[in-house]
Amino acid sequence: MSKFNFPESIRSRPTYGTLEARAGKSHLFVADAEGAEAIIDLAKTDDSLMAKSHVIYIPKDTGEKYTSQLEKLGINQLYVGPSFAAAQARLQRTLERAHMGLQLYLTGTEGLMGQAQRDAMTAGIPHTAIQTEHRGSIGRRMQCVHCKGITEDVKIDPFVCSHCGLNLFVRDHYSRRLAAFQAVCIDAEDPGNVPPSVELYS
Amino acid sequence: MSGVEKINVKVSAIVPLNELVTRFEFKRTDGALFPTFSGGAHTVVEMIDDGLTRLNPYSLMSDPMDQGTYAISVRRDDEGRGGSLFMHNNVKVGDDMVLSNPVNLFSLDLRAKKHLMIAGGIGITPFMAQIKQLDRAHGNWELHYATRNAALGSYVDELTATHPNDVNVYYDDDKNFIDLENLLDGQQLGTHIYVCGPKGMINWVRGKTAELGWPLEAVHYEEFLAPQPGKPFEVKLSISNKVITVGENESLLEAIEREGVDAPYLCRGGACGQCETAVIGYDGKFIHRDHWLEDDEKASGKKIMPCVSRFEGKTLVLDR
Ligand code: FES
Numbered sequence: 128m129s130k131f132n133f134p135e136s137i138r139s140r141p142t143y144g145t146l147e148a149r150a151g152k153s154h155l156f157v158a159d160a161e162g163a164e165a166i167i168d169l170a171k172t173d174d175s176l177m178a179k180s181h182v183i184y185i186p187k188d189t190g191e192k193y194t195s196q197l198e199k200l201g202i203n204q205l206y207v208g209p210s211f212a213a214a215q216a217r218l219q220r221t222l223e224r225a226h227m228g229l230q231l232y233l234t235g236t237e238g239l240m241g242q243a244q245r246d247a248m249t250a251g252i253p254h255t256a257i258q259t260e261h262r263g264s265i266g267r268r269m270q271c272v273h274c275k276g277i278t279e280d281v282k283i284d285p286f287v288c289s290h291c292g293l294n295l296f297v298r299d300h301y302s303r304r305l306a307a308f309q310a311v312c313i314d315a316e317d318p319g320n321v322p323p324s325v326e327l328y329s
Numbered sequence: 330m331s332g333v334e335k336i337n338v339k340v341s342a343i344v345p346l347n348e349l350v351t352r353f354e355f356k357r358t359d360g361a362l363f364p365t366f367s368g369g370a371h372t373v374v375e376m377i378d379d380g381l382t383r384l385n386p387y388s389l390m391s392d393p394m395d396q397g398t399y400a401i402s403v404r405r406d407d408e409g410r411g412g413s414l415f416m417h418n419n420v421k422v423g424d425d426m427v428l429s430n431p432v433n434l435f436s437l438d439l440r441a442k443k444h445l446m447i448a449g450g451i452g453i454t455p456f457m458a459q460i461k462q463l464d465r466a467h468g469n470w471e472l473h474y475a476t477r478n479a480a481l482g483s484y485v486d487e488l489t490a491t492h493p494n495d496v497n498v499y500y501d502d503d504k505n506f507i508d509l510e511n512l513l514d515g516q517q518l519g520t521h522i523y524v525c526g527p528k529g530m531i532n533w534v535r536g537k538t539a540e541l542g543w544p545l546e547a548v549h550y551e552e553f554l555a556p557q558p559g560k561p562f563e564v565k566l567s568i569s570n571k572v573i574t575v576g577e578n579e580s581l582l583e584a585i586e587r588e589g590v591d592a593p594y595l596c597r598g599g600a601c602g603q604c605e606t607a608v609i610g611y612d613g614k615f616i617h618r619d620h621w622l623e624d625d626e627k628a629s630g631k632k633i634m635p636c637v638s639r640f641e642g643k644t645l646v647l648d649r
Contacts, residue, residue, distance in 0.1 A: 149542055150539070150540060150541065150542040151541065151542025152541070152542070222518060223518075225517075225518040226514070226515050226516060226517060226518060227513065227516040227517070227518060227519075227520050227541070227542075227543050227547070228513075228514075228541045228542040228543055229518060229542070230542055250518050250519060251440070251441065251442045251517075251518050251519015251520070252518065252519070252544070253440075253544055253546035253547065255544075255546055256544030256545070256546050256547070
């Protein structure tokens with residue numbers, strides 16, 4: 128099962144739901160890795176939905192596993208790309224040309240959903256009107272508040288900033304504008320005093 | 330005192346626009362500047378009518394940046410409880426009146442890429458101020474204004490003269506109606522829609538936008554409910570330990586205020602939620618008329634919005 132129940136946290140921390148088909152003429156999905164499962168599940172609940180949908184899918188490390196299943200859903204327009212960065216221009220162009228009534232569905236990892244949400248907000252969709260469903264890895268997209276560098280798919284706490292090398296503490300404080308959680312130096316007061324890293328939510 | 334801060338004003342001009350609608354302009358008595366406001370804000374006008382104090386909300390329709398004058402436009406309602414008739418018949422230039430500071434329950438969402446405005450009749454008033462605000466910021470907007478006919482089309486000439494490309498006017502008498510479905514279809518992503526007009530129009534726009542998958546966050550509406558007359562009823566106010574009778578032509582909120590009990594309010598039209606009051610006990614039935622409480626709250630018998638809702642029955646005890 129690709130679902131994970133995040134424990135309750137501070138208000139800043141994003142929460143996710145379960146995708147449901149909504150009214151509208153056009154439907155845009157952005158998904159990565161196990162997020163494909165949420166699309167497959169949703170397609171079962173509404174047989175007319177996929178024919179009205181544009182799906183942008185990034186398999187990440189799942190290889191061909193889901194792509195072949197998605198191809199069988201009768202999706203109007205299916206794009207499979209190597210990374211979010213590679214797919215982003217397509218997403219932005221699609222949003223730019225879109226009309227009111229477009230339904231946006233994001234599913235997969237938090238980093239993917241957060242970045243797609245940021246583009247959608249810029250295009251004028253209120254963030255509360257965007258559906259999200261978390262699937263797959265609990266790795267997070269973290270910003271180092273000191274050097275501002277982003278480290279993707281962080282699964283341990285503390286971790287080492289991939290840009291400046293500081294030892295960072297993983298927090299739930301989230302920025303929608305940056306599409307990242309905020310990480311703070313853990314040993315600033317007492318350099319070198321760093322607790323051993325543990326897996327997130329272990 | 331409840332409500333927001335008050336401003337003492339003098340009526341500086343009264344301009345009849347047509348058979349039904351008159352504009353009232355105000356200047357401050359102390360000569361100071363009015364606060365600026367945001368388009369869509371209303372002011373609560375205090376009217377002392379033969380010993381009865383009425384506090385009625387009207388949308389401010391002057392330029393939000395004009396600190397010298399506030400203006401409202403009032404449609405005469407011969408069937409109502411008399412607030413608009415009082416304005417039309419009793420108010421004269423030079424009269425002293427009291428307004429509240431502006432309160433906005435119908436503000437523009439400035440994150441919108443485009444503002445699509447739908448006005449019905451006197452519902453044009455908040456848009457007059459919003460358009461001035463947007464023009465100053467070079468905002469992207471479009472108005473669709475339905476009214477009975479040219480003779481009753483308040484501000485039609487002014488709007489079409491200044492904004493010939495952005496203002497679309499529809500006259501019911503010419504069987505010219507807003508083609509809502511086509512209008513909504515194809516609006517760019519990030520458009521917000523605003524509707525002010527009769528209840529039927531608001532429901533129509535809310536229904537169609539929902540059908541077409543517009544997010545609720547992008548659909549804004551304002552409908553002030555005027556309190557309706559009804560059978561007199563008795564209420565016990567438990568905190569102030571008073572038993573009061575609500576008359577046929579006053580609202581529960583007005584009756585509470587008449588007895589000198591301070592009760593919270595902002596809009597006095599069932600929209601803002603400020604006046605929500607807990608019910609301690611009752612025997613009878615509620616006549617809920619607000620847009621604030623959810624259906625299950627209305628059914629629970631635990632809450633009432635005294636600005637517009639009434640009660641029929643033996644006893645009602647409020648936590649006030
Ligand atoms: S005063 Fe606003 S709902 Fe009653």
